[in-house]
Amino acid sequence: xxxxxxxxxxxxxxxxxxxxxxxxxxxxxxxxxxxxxxxxxxxxxxxxxxxxxxxxxxxxxxxxxxxxxxxxxxxxxxxxxxxxxxxxxxxxxxxxxxxxxxxxxxxxxxxxxxxxxxxxxxxxxxxxxxxxxxxxxxxxxxxxxxxxxxxxxxxxxxxxxxxxxxxxxxxxxxxxxxxxxxxxxxxxxxxxxxxxxxxxxxxxxxxxxxxxxxxxxxxxxxxxxxxxxxxxxxxxxxxxxxxxxxxxxxxxxxxxxxxxxxxxxxxxxxxxxxxxxxxxxxx
Amino acid sequence: xxxxxxxxxxxxxxxxxxxxxxxxxxxxxxxxxxxxxxxxxxxxxxxxxxxxxxxxxxxxxxxxxxxxxxxxxxxxxxxxxxxxxxxxxxxxxxxxxxxxxxxxxxxxxxxxxxxxxxxxxxxxxxxxxxxxxxxxxxxxxxxxxxxxxxxxxxxxxxxxxxxxxxxxxxxxxxxxxxxxxxxxxxxxxxxxxxxxxxxxxxxxxxxxxxxxxxxxxxxxxxxxxxxxxxxxxxxxxxxxxxxxxxxxxxxxxxxxxxxxxxxxxxxxxxxxxxxxxxxxxxxxxxxxxxxxxxxxxxxxxxxxxxxxxxxxxxxxxxxxxxxxxxxxxxxxxxxxxxxxxxxxxxxxxxxxxxxxxxxxxxxxxxxxxxxx
Numbered sequence: 077x078x079x080x081x082x083x084x085x086x087x088x089x090x091x092x093x094x095x096x097x098x099x100x101x102x103x104x105x106x107x108x109x110x111x112x113x114x115x116x117x118x119x120x121x122x123x124x125x126x127x128x129x130x131x132x133x134x135x136x137x138x139x140x141x142x143x144x145x146x147x148x149x150x151x152x153x154x155x156x157x158x159x160x161x162x163x164x165x166x167x168x169x170x171x172x173x174x175x176x177x178x179x180x181x182x183x184x185x186x187x188x189x190x191x192x193x194x195x196x197x198x199x200x201x202x203x204x205x206x207x208x209x210x211x212x213x214x215x216x217x218x219x220x221x222x223x224x225x226x227x228x229x230x231x232x233x234x235x236x237x238x239x240x241x242x243x244x245x246x247x248x249x250x251x252x253x254x255x256x257x258x259x260x261x262x263x264x265x266x267x268x269x270x271x272x273x274x275x276x277x278x279x280x281x282x283x284x285x286x287x288x289x290x291x292x293x294x295x296x297x298x299x300x301x302x303x304x305x306x307x308x309x310x311x312x313x314x315x316x317x318x319x320x321x322x323x324x325x326x327x328x329x330x331x332x333x334x335x336x337x338x339x340x341x342x343x344x345x346x347x348x349x350x351x352x353x354x355x356x357x358x359x
Numbered sequence: 360x361x362x363x364x365x366x367x368x369x370x371x372x373x374x375x376x377x378x379x380x381x382x383x384x385x386x387x388x389x390x391x392x393x394x395x396x397x398x399x400x401x402x403x404x405x406x407x408x409x410x411x412x413x414x415x416x417x418x419x420x421x422x423x424x425x426x427x428x429x430x431x432x433x434x435x436x437x438x439x440x441x442x443x444x445x446x447x448x449x450x451x452x453x454x455x456x457x458x459x460x461x462x463x464x465x466x467x468x469x470x471x472x473x474x475x476x477x478x479x480x481x482x483x484x485x486x487x488x489x490x491x492x493x494x495x496x497x498x499x500x501x502x503x504x505x506x507x508x509x510x511x512x513x514x515x516x517x518x519x520x521x522x523x524x525x526x527x528x529x530x531x532x533x534x535x536x537x538x539x540x541x542x543x544x545x546x547x548x549x550x551x552x553x554x555x556x557x558x559x560x561x562x563x564x565x566x567x568x569x570x571x572x573x574x575x576x577x578x579x580x581x582x583x584x585x586x587x588x589x590x591x592x593x594x595x596x597x598x599x600x601x602x603x604x605x606x607x608x609x610x611x612x613x614x615x616x617x618x619x620x621x622x623x624x625x626x627x628x629x630x631x632x633x634x635x636x637x638x639x640x641x642x643x644x645x646x647x648x649x650x651x652x653x654x655x656x657x658x659x660x661x662x663x664x665x666x667x668x669x670x671x672x673x674x675x676x677x678x679x680x681x682x683x684x685x686x687x688x689x690x691x692x693x694x695x696x697x698x699x700x701x702x703x704x705x706x707x708x709x710x711x712x713x714x715x716x717x718x719x720x721x722x723x724x725x726x727x728x729x730x731x
Binding site for chain 1: 387390412496509
């Protein structure tokens, strides 16, 4: 009986380790390959020990060699600008709107909320061409404004904030209002500080979402100077560098591009878990 | 399940609040001011563009022809739509090919990612598991990384002499040249049993510009690499949903089944799975909605190649517009895709509502029972 149970446990952990390898393997290969030479990467695609170990990819990426075909720092800067601006915008405007939809009594609130729900189910990929049309029409195509403005508020974030405010008792705000504080004052200094957990979730989701945003940047810009990490990386394949076998360089770029989100992920893991479950209503 | 409970809570609060309404005179203005930024952004960059694209889908237009809302481009009515479905030509053939490819993609990705997610969740839910947090992070991490970055890694792994084929080689399997192999896997399977080429009736009958034989190809070998990538990356998110649902199942139910002497697999099929039905529906429909939108992976890994077997409607609509300069056709494809996804969303909402109703009824009934 116990031997049978022990065997079962052994098989169970073997399966688990197999899947862990399946999930961590690609990242391990990516890290190793980024330190390889191109011929080594081609000859030993799964080798985890670079031979010889070179940092050429990283030097090229950061513009420390003669040929800087990859303006990595520019992309990184653009991505940072987009992620920070969009995150700040979303955290403020989403909670503002979420609060109004949850607490403030104004005529038409129900209509607005139902519209938010409807908008949430518009699939992003369908908006590729429409987005270009409107940016072109407004004359802001291929500008930084076009990159961040349309992303400043997202319906899903408004929804998350509304859900949160719905779950918080009103008594404290009521007290502030009776003391004569204005609606905005109450929101800013009483409600927002209480909303910390939801704000953290929203910050993380916004940062991750805007850092990884690809399709919007693709249709909003064409100037290479305005490339973010995602459009820059995608260009590595479809553009001039695609012919070469410069996989160590490409994988190094992809690796460093992943690091900021990875840091956020490991620092705030439980919020990601909550976000994933809350986002499930997104549909 | 969780969130629906949360949405309902405020109802009681709202009733309690009602007497204090006198305080809320300025809320009319404040309310509209608070939602104004949202209305402007969503209206300007979501609703307006949809309207604009609907108009452009009725035009023969390219940006070089000037403002489409001031007479630029030629009005062609529903020509762009009929060129996708009825008129013979390249547009229809490409569109139908993309529909076929995506259909197979959806049919493979949705069940596979759901099964993998459920499997990983059940494994992680074992009570005496060590290092649960570590494994959960490992499985979930790909979901939060950039689709472009992860596609690059997989492109490297799926090279002709890349890691995947090397690993297959250890088991004596000669891996295919993934991203340059346009053969459908159903055709490959048929070739195994001796059917090397199309039987004449299947080759001769055409539906929407593709022969029946072509419709029955299955996903191409190249598409299979994309399917593998997507299943691998998205399973983590759905795993978390299953995990949350599994943790909601009362321990007693589990123990009762064990005391009754149910085997592990019996317990799973007859006790655990029925309880997961709601979240299973949610995962399946979310999967259906997201898979129809596949774009990033195709853009980075295959650009629709080889032989258009990884072409998808989303990618086709992009290339028709930005590269082919047929913006009308591109917009029309986007709207057809929109209709498909909307249909999936409606099915989802319908299924979820059906599921919520009995619970709601129970909730309102309960106090009446208690009262006497």
